[in-house]
Amino acid sequence: MSDGLMCATQAAQAAARVMARCDQLAEISETPGFLTRVYLSSEHLRANALVGEWMAAAGMTVWQDSVGNICGRYEGLKPGAPALLLGSHLDTVRNAGRFDGMLGVLTAIEIVQSLQAAGQRLPLAVEIIGFGDEEGTRFGITLLGSRGITGTWPDSWIAHPDDDGITVAQAMAAVGLDASAVRQAAREVKDIVAYLELHIEQGPCLEREELPLGVVTAINGAHRLNCRFVGEAGHAGTVPMTHRKDALAAAAEWMVFIEQITPQHSPQLVATVGSLQCSPGAVNVIPGEVALTLDVRGPEDQPLATLLSALLSKAEAIARRRGLIFSAEEYYHIPATRCDAGLQAALNRAVTAVQGRSLLLPSGAGHDAIAIAERWPVGMLFVRCDRGISHHPAESVMEKDVASAIQAYDRVVRDVATT
Numbered sequence: 003m004s005d006g007l008m009c010a011t012q013a014a015q016a017a018a019r020v021m022a023r024c025d026q027l028a029e030i031s032e033t034p035g036f037l038t039r040v041y042l043s044s045e046h047l048r049a050n051a052l053v054g055e056w057m058a059a060a061g062m063t064v065w066q067d068s069v070g071n072i073c074g075r076y077e078g079l080k081p082g083a084p085a086l087l088l089g090s091h092l093d094t095v096r097n098a099g100r101f102d103g104m105l106g107v108l109t110a111i112e113i114v115q116s117l118q119a120a121g122q123r124l125p126l127a128v129e130i131i132g133f134g135d136e137e138g139t140r141f142g143i144t145l146l147g148s149r150g151i152t153g154t155w156p157d158s159w160i161a162h163p164d165d166d167g168i169t170v171a172q173a174m175a176a177v178g179l180d181a182s183a184v185r186q187a188a189r190e191v192k193d194i195v196a197y198l199e200l201h202i203e204q205g206p207c208l209e210r211e212e213l214p215l216g217v218v219t220a221i222n223g224a225h226r227l228n229c230r231f232v233g234e235a236g237h238a239g240t241v242p243m244t245h246r247k248d249a250l251a252a253a254a255e256w257m258v259f260i261e262q263i264t265p266q267h268s269p270q271l272v273a274t275v276g277s278l279q280c281s282p283g284a285v286n287v288i289p290g291e292v293a294l295t296l297d298v299r300g301p302e303d304q305p306l307a308t309l310l311s312a313l314l315s316k317a318e319a320i321a322r323r324r325g326l327i328f329s330a331e332e333y334y335h336i337p338a339t340r341c342d343a344g345l346q347a348a349l350n351r352a353v354t355a356v357q358g359r360s361l362l363l364p365s366g367a368g369h370d371a372i373a374i375a376e377r378w379p380v381g382m383l384f385v386r387c388d389r390g391i392s393h394h395p396a397e398s399v400m401e402k403d404v405a406s407a408i409q410a411y412d413r414v415v416r417d418v419a420t421t
């Protein structure tokens with residue numbers, strides 16, 4: 003696999019092109035001056051067209067599928083060979099950065115472009131997808147692009163409205179897509195061998211390790227719960243400290259416990275109380291009731307479930323000792339997504355070859371790979387981003403990191419598509 007590998011100069015030129023194209027795509031926004039590009043908007047279709055032109059220039063056959071993903075295929079040695087799928091998303095949050103998603107699509111195009119320039123075909127075909135919806139910004143449901151590919155759109159999705167009451171089906175019709183044809187986007191399992199996604203880290207770990215690249219072990223699973231401590235409101239002046247059922251003091255005791263115990267379970271687990279409402283909420287009244295949320299995440303389901311049950315039983319113990327009632331209701335759960343061991347190993351080899359050592363890390367954020375992993379093995383390569391900032395206009399990556407990422411991506415694609 004040493005043949006035809008991209009050299010540092012070629013990777014630097016490719017990185018410069020990727021950075022310029024990220025800037026060009028960032029201009030395609032519904033709001034001048036900052037970047038917002040949502041699913042099934044005219045900007046989405048314009049971005050697809052531009053990315054499609056770049057795919058075609060790299061020697062790919064290009065089509066837009068029935069859910070609005072832009073797709074390209076570079077044939078393998080034998081026409082019709084199964085494909086190694088590369089990609090990421092082209093939609094954004096509101097007031098977004100220009101690399102989240104787009105970097106993965108544009109770097110993949112560079113890999114194919116270099117194959118084409120060398121006149122090389124691999125045993126596997128290489129396909130690239132720019133997914134139309136990963137963020138869920140418009141409809142509040144997520145991964146519509148990748149779930150189109152897996153054929154796992156629930157029937158209810160086409161009737162799902164956006165904030166203006168426009169349904170997915172109506173929005174599809176407005177851009178020339180047919181909601182009754184959604185299933186046609188689904189790909190046969192046998193036609194795709196594996197999926198690789200390059201993405202910015204959206205966290206601070208690589209920066210802390212002073213490494214441009216890392217290999218993802220799993221995409222974190224998550225539980226979200228609405229919790230409540232119910233005690234007794236009372237006069238702040240007259241009820242002695244020993245007679246109180248202070249819901250806020252109980253919540254505070256629990257929060258400190260959460261903060262202390264979570265890293266003891268595993269350094270890869272995180273737990274957050276992100277919102278807290280205290281009632282009645284007056285300076286001179288003992289808090290009678292506190293409603294708070296709990297969000298726990300981790301790369302493996304069982305340790306995460308163990309942490310969650312430890313946190314909840316502690317809350318109950320705190321409530322019991324203080325004479326309060328605790329309740330919790332889970333309203334969201336997504337299991338962890340494991341990255342394929344073979345693809346992790348291939349990514350590790352590539353990353354080690356490029357930067358001397360590799361780093362394994364879980365992904366705290368969701369990605370298209372969550373959906374794709376239901377059908378095919380997935381692997382992910384993370385690129386360092388400035389201070390871990392993402393979903394924000396200040397999102398930024400260094401061009402030299404992008405060059406390293408392209409070199410590693412090039413290696414791993416040749417490796418996986420050849421073996």
Ligand SMILES: [Zn+2]
Nearest residue numbers: 091102103136
């Ligand atoms: Zn993303």
